Structure formats: C-alpha cells, structure tokens
Amino acid sequence: MEKNVEKLLRIKEKELIQAFEANNMTCLFVKDKDELTHYLKGIFNQQKKVAVGGSVTLNQLGVIDLIRESDVDFIDRYEEGLSRDEMMNRFRESFFADLFITSTNALTMDGCLYNIDGTGNRVAAMIFGPKEVIVIAGLNKICLNEQEAIAHIRECSAPTNAMRLNKKTPCVKTGHCMDCRSPERICSSYVKLGYQGQVNRIKVIIVEENLGY
Ligand code: SF4
Numbered sequence: 705m706e707k708n709v710e711k712l713l714r715i716k717e718k719e720l721i722q723a724f725e726a727n728n729m730t731c732l733f734v735k736d737k738d739e740l741t742h743y744l745k746g747i748f749n750q751q752k753k754v755a756v757g758g759s760v761t762l763n764q765l766g767v768i769d770l771i772r773e774s775d776v777d778f779i780d781r782y783e784e785g786l787s788r789d790e791m792m793n794r795f796r797e798s799f800f801a802d803l804f805i806t807s808t809n810a811l812t813m814d815g816c817l818y819n820i821d822g823t824g825n826r827v828a829a830m831i832f833g834p835k836e837v838i839v840i841a842g843l844n845k846i847c848l849n850e851q852e853a854i855a856h857i858r859e860c861s862a863p864t865n866a867m868r869l870n871k872k873t874p875c876v877k878t879g880h881c882m883d884c885r886s887p888e889r890i891c892s893s894y895v896k897l898g899y900q901g902q903v904n905r906i907k908v909i910i911v912e913e914n915l916g917y
Contacts, residue, residue, distance in 0.1 A: 705912070713912065716813070716846070723815030724908055728900040731815075731908040737765050740840065740911055747803075748774040755779040755798035757806030757826035760868070761840055761916035767805060776803075795825035799833030806830060807916055808839050809861040810853035811846060811908065817897040818853040820862055822890040830897060830906070837906045842915030850896070857881075862891050864917040 705713070717733050724731035734740045744767065748754070754776045762768055771778050779801060781794050798804060806826055810818040817839060821827040830837055847853040858881035866873045871890060874882040881891070900906060 713843075717910075719813060720811075720815065720846070720908075720910070723813060725815075727815040727898055728903045729815065729906040729908055730904050731910065733910045733912060735912050737911070740765060740767075740909065741770060743909070744770060744838075745774070748776050750775040750777075752776045752802045753779065753800065754803045754805065755794075755801040755829065755834065756781060757804065757829065759807040759840075759916065761807035761842060762805065764915050765840065765911065767840065771805070795823070795829075798825065798829050801829075801834040803836045803838065804829045804834035805838045805840065808841050808845060808908075809857045811839075811841060811910075812850060812853050813846070813848055815898075816850070816853075817906075817908070818847075818850070818857060819893075819895050819897075820857050820891050821893045821895065824893045827893055827895040831895070835905070839906060839908045840911060841908065842911055842913050844914040845916070846910070854894075857894075860917050866890050 721731045734743060748771070754771055756762060756768065756771070758781070768782055772780065779794050779797050781791060786794070808817045808819055812818065817830070819827050819830070847856050862881055863875035863879055866876050869890065871888040873886045873888050873890070874884050897906070
C-alpha cells in the first residue's frame with residue numbers, strides 16, 4: 705500500500721474503532737486473508753456452534769472452507785443438495801448458534817451497519833439469536849454516512865447480487881435499483897444496526913482489501 709494511502713487508512717481505522725465502540729460494537733482491522741484466518745482459528749473450538757450468512761466476501765476469503773475444516777459444529781447453509789425446506793431449517797437453527805459470521809452491504813464512519821436482505825435470515829440473525837456475531841467486510845464497504853451507504857446498496861450491492869443470482873429484475877439490465885415489483889425481487893428488508901444494547905456482541909472485522917459488493 706502506498707504510504708499516504710496507508711496513512712489515510714490508519715486515520716479512518718482510529719475513527720471507525722471509536723465510532724463502533726460508541727455503539728457498543730468492537731471493530732478491528734486485519735491486513736489480509738492470512739491474518740483473518742489466524743484470528744478465526746483462535747476463536748474456533750469444538751464447543752462452538754457456528755452459522756453463516758450468505759456472503760460473497762466470506763467465500764472470497766475462504767471462511768466457509770475454514771469453518772468446514774475446523775472442529776466447530778457448523779450449520780452449513782452451503783451444503784450441496786439441500787432442499788428448500790432443509791435450507792429454511794438451517795436458517796432457523798442459526799438463531800441458536802454461538803457464533804454467526806456474516807458480511808455487511810455497507811458500514812458507515814459513524815459506526816453503523818447497513819444491509820438489504822431478501823429472505824431476511826441474515827439480518828434477523830445479526831439482530832437477535834446467536835450469542836456472538838462477527839461481521840467481515842472489505843474496504844469497499846466503508847461509506848461516509850447513511851446516504852452514501854444506501855446509495856452503495858442500491859447502485860452496487862443489490863444489482864450485483866441480482867446478477868449473481870440470475871434474477872429477472874430490472875436492475876440486472878439497467879445497473880441501478882428501479883425499486884421494482886418483480887416476483888424475483890431480492891430486496892425486502894432494509895436494516896440499519898446502530899447502538900447495541902448487548903455490549904460487544906457484534907465484532908466488525910475490516911480486511912484491508914476490496915471484497916464482495
Ligand atoms: S428492488 Fe428490484 S430493481 Fe431494486 S435492486 Fe432490488 S431487485 Fe433490483
């Protein structure tokens with residue numbers, strides 16, 4: 705990383721850590737996949753029941769494989785061949801996990817998390833259920849404020865996810881959210897997580913790369 709980019713990042717790191725702390729969440733920065741892997745290995749153990757939210761970022765960082773290879777009891781939503789009912793049951797089971805690992809569509813400099821969800825299982829488990837939540841995000845998810853976070857979700861996260869899922873929605877063609885009424889719409893629940901009552905239940909880990917969308 706170029707030295708002035710690094711300098712700017714360190715200033716933002718300090719600001720974000722303080723902002724999340726003020727909202728009763730912890731925040732830490734890791735350089736790359738290796739540092740993240742080392743951190744996660746340190747907290748995985750046989751007693752832990754772990755679930756994950758659907759996430760391109762987690763797959764890019766090898767987190768799903770890492771959980772499968774570890775000793776934890778994994779509620780694996782990515783297991784091949786799951787029926788719709790089995791998948792829904794795993795989503796419900798996730799509420800009883802010790803640890804829920806997910807990404808976020810956006811996070812802001814005032815220490816809030818912004819997400820849009822179709823089924824709602826991911827945002828629901830972030831809000832309530834699992835004893836601990838780890839949110840892993842790349843630098844590209846950092847937004848200045850709520851307005852920028854919502855714009856990022858409508859202009860990037862949601863249309864790109866619709867493309868990934870081969871949805872027949874207008875954003876796949878236009879590249880912008882058209883606030884559609886399509887039966888294949890993937891946007892149902894718009895959720896902001898701000899000040900938390902349960903101190904440090906949510907940990908935000910920022911990986912110093914661009915990841916997901
Ligand atoms: S509301 Fe419809 S058009 Fe907008 S991002 Fe979601 S699926 Fe695409």
